[in-house]
Amino acid sequence: MVTAMDTRSAPTSETAPATPSFAIAIDATPRSPVPDTPAVVRARDVSIFYGSFCAVRNVSLDMGANRVTAIIGPSGCGKSTLLRSINRMNDFIPSMTVTGLLTYNDRDIYGSDSDPVALRRHIGMVFQKPNPFPKSIYKNVAWGPKINGYRGDLDELVEQSLRHAALWDEVKDKIHQSAYALSGGQQQRLCIARAIALQPDVLLMDEPCSALDPIATARIEDLIDKLKSAYTVILVTHNMQQAARVSDRTAFMYMGELIEVDDTTTMFTTPKEQRTQDYITGRFG
Amino acid sequence: MTAESAFEPRLAQRRRWGKVFAVACAVLSLFGIAVLTVLLVRIVSEGWPWLTTKFLTNFPSVLFPENAGMKSAIYGTLWLIGLTAITSLPVGVGAAVYLEEYAPNNRLTGFIHLNIANLAGVPSVVYGILGLAVFVRLLNLGRSVLAGAFILSLLVIPVIIMATREALIAVPQTIRQAAFALGATRWQVVRAHVLPSALPGIATGAILALSRAIGEAAPLLVIGALTYVAFVPEGPLDAFAAMPLQIYDWCDRPQPEFHHLAAAGIMVLLGILLPMNAVAIGIRAWHQRRKVW
Amino acid sequence: MSTAIVTVKEKLIHFLLFTCALISIATTTGIIWVLASESFFFFKEVSPFAFFFGTRWSPILVPTSFGVLPLICGTFIVAVGALVVAVPVGLASATFLSEYAPMTVRSILKPTLEILAGVPTVVYGYFALTFVTPYVLQPLIPNAEVFNAASAALVVGVMIIPTISSLCDDAFRAVPRSLREAAYAVSATKLEVSTRVVLPAAMSGVVAAVLLGLARAIGETMAVSLAAGMTPKMTLNPFESVQTMTGYIVQVSLGDTPAGTIEYQTIFAVGMTLFMITMTVNVVSHRVMRRFREVYE
Numbered sequence: 001m002v003t004a005m006d007t008r009s010a011p012t013s014e015t016a017p018a019t020p021s022f023a024i025a026i027d028a029t030p031r032s033p034v035p036d037t038p039a040v041v042r043a044r045d046v047s048i049f050y051g052s053f054c055a056v057r058n059v060s061l062d063m064g065a066n067r068v069t070a071i072i073g074p075s076g077c078g079k080s081t082l083l084r085s086i087n088r089m090n091d092f093i094p095s096m097t098v099t100g101l102l103t104y105n106d107r108d109i110y111g112s113d114s115d116p117v118a119l120r121r122h123i124g125m126v127f128q129k130p131n132p133f134p135k136s137i138y139k140n141v142a143w144g145p146k147i148n149g150y151r152g153d154l155d156e157l158v159e160q161s162l163r164h165a166a167l168w169d170e171v172k173d174k175i176h177q178s179a180y181a182l183s184g185g186q187q188q189r190l191c192i193a194r195a196i197a198l199q200p201d202v203l204l205m206d207e208p209c210s211a212l213d214p215i216a217t218a219r220i221e222d223l224i225d226k227l228k229s230a231y232t233v234i235l236v237t238h239n240m241q242q243a244a245r246v247s248d249r250t251a252f253m254y255m256g257e258l259i260e261v262d263d264t265t266t267m268f269t270t271p272k273e274q275r276t277q278d279y280i281t282g283r284f285g
Numbered sequence: 286m287t288a289e290s291a292f293e294p295r296l297a298q299r300r301r302w303g304k305v306f307a308v309a310c311a312v313l314s315l316f317g318i319a320v321l322t323v324l325l326v327r328i329v330s331e332g333w334p335w336l337t338t339k340f341l342t343n344f345p346s347v348l349f350p351e352n353a354g355m356k357s358a359i360y361g362t363l364w365l366i367g368l369t370a371i372t373s374l375p376v377g378v379g380a381a382v383y384l385e386e387y388a389p390n391n392r393l394t395g396f397i398h399l400n401i402a403n404l405a406g407v408p409s410v411v412y413g414i415l416g417l418a419v420f421v422r423l424l425n426l427g428r429s430v431l432a433g434a435f436i437l438s439l440l441v442i443p444v445i446i447m448a449t450r451e452a453l454i455a456v457p458q459t460i461r462q463a464a465f466a467l468g469a470t471r472w473q474v475v476r477a478h479v480l481p482s483a484l485p486g487i488a489t490g491a492i493l494a495l496s497r498a499i500g501e502a503a504p505l506l507v508i509g510a511l512t513y514v515a516f517v518p519e520g521p522l523d524a525f526a527a528m529p530l531q532i533y534d535w536c537d538r539p540q541p542e543f544h545h546l547a548a549a550g551i552m553v554l555l556g557i558l559l560p561m562n563a564v565a566i567g568i569r570a571w572h573q574r575r576k577v578w
Numbered sequence: 579m580s581t582a583i584v585t586v587k588e589k590l591i592h593f594l595l596f597t598c599a600l601i602s603i604a605t606t607t608g609i610i611w612v613l614a615s616e617s618f619f620f621f622k623e624v625s626p627f628a629f630f631f632g633t634r635w636s637p638i639l640v641p642t643s644f645g646v647l648p649l650i651c652g653t654f655i656v657a658v659g660a661l662v663v664a665v666p667v668g669l670a671s672a673t674f675l676s677e678y679a680p681m682t683v684r685s686i687l688k689p690t691l692e693i694l695a696g697v698p699t700v701v702y703g704y705f706a707l708t709f710v711t712p713y714v715l716q717p718l719i720p721n722a723e724v725f726n727a728a729s730a731a732l733v734v735g736v737m738i739i740p741t742i743s744s745l746c747d748d749a750f751r752a753v754p755r756s757l758r759e760a761a762y763a764v765s766a767t768k769l770e771v772s773t774r775v776v777l778p779a780a781m782s783g784v785v786a787a788v789l790l791g792l793a794r795a796i797g798e799t800m801a802v803s804l805a806a807g808m809t810p811k812m813t814l815n816p817f818e819s820v821q822t823m824t825g826y827i828v829q830v831s832l833g834d835t836p837a838g839t840i841e842y843q844t845i846f847a848v849g850m851t852l853f854m855i856t857m858t859v860n861v862v863s864h865r866v867m868r869r870f871r872e873v874y875e
Contacts, residue, residue: 089759118296121765131756134779144764147774149293191760198764199291294765303769307678313670314687317739321694324705331708379598387592388599399864401602406790406860407853408797410827411609414849418612422837439605446602470584472591493696500698503799503824507831507845529700529800536704536804544708551701562696566689 035064035249040202040232041086041123046100048081050093055081057256058100063202063249068224068233070247070264072240074284078256079236083204085109086234087123088116104202121148123202124195129211130187132179132194137162137171140179140190141197148198157197164230165193166223185216192223196231203231207238221246240280244268252276328555332548340549344515345531350542355550360517361430361525362499368434368521369441369498374491376438377445384446385453386475405443412440413507421508428509431521436504441494448490452483485572492565496558502529528554613853616846623840629847635810635826637844644844646851648810652727652820653852656802657795659731659816660738664791667735668742669784675743676750677772688744695740702733703804711805719817725807728816733805734798738791745790749783750776752874782870789863793856799824823852 039062048056056078063069071079081090088109090096102109104123132140141158150157158175162168167189171182179190188208195203205224209217224246227233237243243250244264251261252273260267260276271277278284343354388394416436426432456479464474480487505527513534514526528550535547621629624644632645671691675684706729715722715729722728753776761775777784807819808829821829827845835842 087763089762092759092762115296117299117765117767118294120763121292121294125763127756127759127763129756131754131760133757133760133775143774144766145292147299147770148765149295150291151293152291194760194764296767299767299769303767306769306773307674310670310674310678313667314674316667317671317694317736317743318687318690320736321690321697323709324697324701327705327709328701376598376601379595380601383592383595383599387595397599397602400606402864403857403860404602404605406793406797406856406863407609408799408824408856410797410799410824411613411849411853413831414827414845415605415609415612417831417845418616419608442605443602470588472588496696500696500700502698502700503828506828509831529698532700532704533800533804536700536707544704547704548708551704554698555701558696558698559693562693566692 035062035067035069037064037067039063040065040105041234042101042103042106043082044101044103046082046085046098046102048078048085048090049095049097049099051095055256056085056253059253059256059258061251061258061261063232063234065201065232066228066230067248068228068235068246070235070237070243070250071253072237072243072250072279073253074279075238076255077253079253080206082253083206083234083236084125086202086204087120087125089125091116121198122200123204124198124200125204125206126188126191126195126208128207130184130191132182132187132190134178134180136176137179137182137190138175141194144194144198161193161197162190164196164227165189166219166226167193183216185212185219188212188216188220189223192220192227196227201232203227203233205233205235207236209242210238217242240268252279254279325555328548328551331545332550332552335545335549336552340546341553345513345526345534347513350540350546353546355528355531355553357514357517357526358528358531358550359553361514362528364430364518364521364525365433365437365527366495366499368430369437370491370495372434373438373442373445373494373498377442377491377494378449378487380442381446381449381453382475382480385450386471386479401443401446405447409440409501409503410507412436413504415439416504417508426522428511428524429522430518430525432508433505433510433525433527434521436508437498437501440501440504441498444494444497445490448494449483449487452486452490453479455486456482485568489565489569489572492561492568496561496565499558499561500529500554502527502533505530506533609853613846613850616843617850620840620843620847623843624847630851633812635821637841644847646823646848648812649821649823649826649848650851650855651812651814652806652810652825653796653822653855655727655814655816655820656731656734656798656806656822657792659728660735660795660798661788661792663732663735664738664742664795665788667739668787668791669746671739671743672746672750673772673777675747677768677776691740691743694736697737699737699798699800700804702737703801706730706733706801706805715817722817723807723819725805725809725819726817727806727820730802730804730806730822731816733801734795737798737801738794741794742787742791745787746780746784749780749787749870752783752870753779754874780870782866782873786863786867786870789859789866793859793863796859797824797852797856799828803828823848827852 041063043059043061046056046059047054059082071083073079084090085098085102086109098110104119108114109119133143135143138158141161142154145154145157159168162171167186170186179187182190209220212220221242224233224235235247247264249261250264250267252259252267254275260271260273267276268280271280339352340354341359342356343352344357345355346353384394384397413436416432420426420432420435421428460478460482461474464478510530511524511526514524518525532547532550532554535543535550629644629646631647632643633647634643634645635648636643675687679687710732711722711724711726711729715726757775757779758771761771802822803825806822806825808821808825809819810821810826813820826848830841830845
């Protein structure tokens with residue numbers, strides 16, 4: 001079992017994965033490779049259970065501010081489960097329990113004084129399949145800020161959000177038309193605009209391009225690269241090449257465990273773990 | 286404007302409204318149950334003292350409500366339901382089997398579907414009017430049990446068709462395909478594989494449809510079924526009484542004794558209907574639990 | 579069994595089943611034919627204009643008048659009154675069942691509502707007459723008559739609660755989870771998700787449910803004929819005695835009406851009006867429901 005702070009000192013892959021000593025205290029001095037910017041979201045020994053089934057096992061991971069952290073792994077490895085725990089979308093599954101410590105800005109996400117609704121204003125989410133509301137483009141972007149009592153000019157906020165999502169030029173003349181008239185790629189960018197309209201700190205993206213064609217995918221990958229200047233992006237993807245293209249750090253999960261996490265270039269050129277190597281070279285998954 | 290000061294989320298207030306809304310929904314949901322409870326309590330309290338064996342075995346009487354009974358109505362209802370079941374079940378199930386298993390997907394089939402959905406929404410009095418013209422007058426059946434049964438059959442056949450169709454649709458196509466692949470004819474597939482699998486759903490639908498027929502009085506009133514019948518039907522062409530009709534007649538009278546009789550009659554009627562409904566719902570629940578696929 | 583006999587048997591069964599299916603068409607044709615042909619004779623005596631636009635209904639008592647509007651008015655008050663009861667309760671139950679209730683509560687509440695649907699209409703008529711009017715309405719509204727539309731509307735409303743509730747529940751459940759998730763992800767509370775995302779998305783399903791409930795309330799006979807009264811009049815006061823179309827048909831049928839008289843023919847004319855109204859409402863409801871299903875399936 002490997003943690004984020006200890007990959008350098010892990011034994012080589014000839015022996016079985018060892019359990020090196022590691023520091024789990026949240027204020028321990030981090031050792032590289034760790035995010036080069038302060039960690040906004042931290043996981044320490046997080047395990048997530050569906051009833052008695054363990055979907056995520058003892059994961060410890062830091063996500064740095066204004067960076068794109070990608071989580072990759074084969075289907076069923078627990079990456080989406082982990083992601084959805086960060087903004088407590090898993091609360092809607094009654095049998096789900098989370099143990100360990102998951103923090104946002106050093107505040108416990110699952111603490112007794114933590115309010116999921118308030119949390120979701122700071123941690124936004126873009127889903128696998130675009131899911132705009134059956135309303136106009138304008139209302140899709142404006143609804144979240146409106147119910148959260150946005151004090152400024154809504155029209156301006158909508159325009160800014162659509163610009164930052166690289167959608168404004170395509171929709172500025174039909175902003176009051178139904179969102180369902182847009183193409184798949186446009187709808188997903190609309191969902192991104194909707195998420196950033198709330199001015200969150202963190203943007204969770206759960207396989208945002210898996211339902212899109214290659215051209216739309218390329219546009220959104222470009223967008224992700226620009227978004228990190230304003231937000232912390234955590235991206236789950238089953239597409240390794242995508243992770244290699246857009247992310248700064250990549251974490252590899254397998255069967256619920258975090259196998260390796262590193263700077264993306266290092267991870268894809270010289271991975272430390274045999275399993276990472278096998279996955280990247282397409283041996284399985 | 287920083288992200289923090291840009292918004293005024295007023296979470297506490299929104300949460301409070303949420304609680305108010307949840308409580309309001311729960312309270313309104315219980316309204317129906319509350320009315321049902323009051324209804325049942327009322328009926329039992331009014332009717333219990335009048336529910337004697339005499340009540341079940343006597344014929345109704347206008348002059349002596351203390352001696353009145355429901356015998357003719359009970360027998361009449363039993364006759365009606367028996368005949369209705371015999372005529373409506375084969376036709377209803379057969380029509381649904383045709384529409385689901387045999388019919389091509391063309392406009393005629395679509396039109397029949399639409400037709401059945403419309404028939405299910407036609408008021409029961411209109412079926413009574415139809416029966417009056419066709420069964421009572423045209424076919425000269427008079428005010429007989431058979432005429433009543435035919436009318437009630439027409440009334441419940443659309444319901445049976447719709448329930449049977451749903452049960453048939455729920456049987457997976459793979460079962461049919463496996464049977465066909467073994468060289469079975471269509472009827473063999475239906476009889477040996479599809480119908481047995483769909484049987485619980487069909488049974489639920491049939492029981493619920495028949496229990497609806499038992500409670501119907503309006504079409505029988507239109508054909509002029511009598512309410513003071515001092516005999517039990519002996520053949521399908523005899524005149525008859527029925528429980529809901531008898532109850533209606535007693536309710537319609539101003540003297541309070543008759544209202545007590547009505548309450549007692551309702552207890553007998555519900556005593557048959559509620560267990561029937563419970564059995565139907567039970568079959569459905571049991572079937573859903575043990576579904577293998 | 580030789581293949582020839584098997585084929586004959588198969589064809590025979592196919593034919594028999596086809597005949598069963600045709601019975602539904604035969605029924606509709608029968609209804610339309612019967613209503614239209616007798617009404618034809620009726621409209622030879624009474625002008626359609628006087629029938630459909632007349633405001634006095636007095637088919638027997640002299641001076642006779644055959645304006646059907648009072649009956650339609652009575653039906654209207656009872657049906658709309660029933661919706662006033664059933665729609666809020668039905669919507670609230672559906673919202674509660676689909677968004678709030680835990681599985682245990684749902685598994686008790688849903689069957690209970692089905693029991694409500696299984697109670698015959700005469701029982702509701704009895705309830706209206708012997709309980710609702712004397713113990714609920716008359717204490718609250720001293721001028722209420724013994725027979726009044728409100729009493730009938732209340733019980734018919736309770737009767738159609740299960741219809742509206744279960745159809746609305748189906749409509750809410752048809753709204754995909756992804757839409758709810760999208761709303762929660764932009765920091766919405768459960769109330770906001772239920773009322774401002776799910777309900778608008780399910781709206782055409784809700785409308786179809788309400789229309790279906792309306793059609794049932796219009797066609798309801800026993801409870802209204804026991805509780806609402808037998809005085810056809812044009813009024814919007816629900817605490818007076820009125821008469822509905824269905825109530826009138828029952829009233830005439832209970833009396834001795836020889837075939838061929840104008841009174842006998844009124845059964846068919848009023849029946850035809852009733853049929854046309856419920857058929858229209860049902861057809862609109864099914865159209866709306868089909869459009870709703872197309873969006874979500």
